Amino acid sequence: DGGITQSPKYLFRKEGQNVTLSCEQNLNHDAMYWYRQDPGQGLRLIYYSQIVNDFQKGDIAEGYSVSREKKESFPLTVTSAQKNPTAFYLCASSTRDGAQETQYFGPGTRLLVL
């Protein structure tokens, strides 16, 4: 089946630890995105990548890092510099459907700090 997968579903981080969230898509989409969702808020963009080996910061990139070595994969690392990492993280990918892009989302990863 075509789709976007995220792993793990739940992730626990200890103080001072870096953790990596996985996002894989087999939709042959060029662009991929990472969003953060906090309770009572909408999604906020962390990083995005429109092509392999290139990515841009979103609105809340501090404390996060990404890589885009393959078209199918866009992992997000939450570093120890991110002081409030507890949130729900959503990965998305997009294709240009005619003249516009539509973003499709993975099932998400919930990150908790121990």
Add this chain to the structure above:
Amino acid sequence: AQTVTQSQPEMSVQEAETVTLSCTYDTSENNYYLFWYKQPPSRQMILVIRQEAYKQQNATENRFSVNFQKAAKSFSLKISDSQLGDTAMYFCAFMLGFGNEKLTFGTGTRLTIIP
């Protein structure tokens, strides 16, 4: 910068009734796209409907339709014949035109369908 406002944090409606969710946005651009996403308890974000700003005709997808008022910068979602499976958070989102694919989201409306 673009902003999206959803002024109804929570709504509830009886099954089979019609409900309208409100969304307003602010932009100085002329070409853009608007979306409604649904997030059920599973937390998967699901695209409900999308609208291109250059189109005057309102988008429809089965029981879902929008009322797009470009001059008023309003983009409401109407759900007809509501079903229990429509219970979810609904997010309005904005995207600038071709080449700038960042989505800006509102804070969401929690919709409950009552049996």
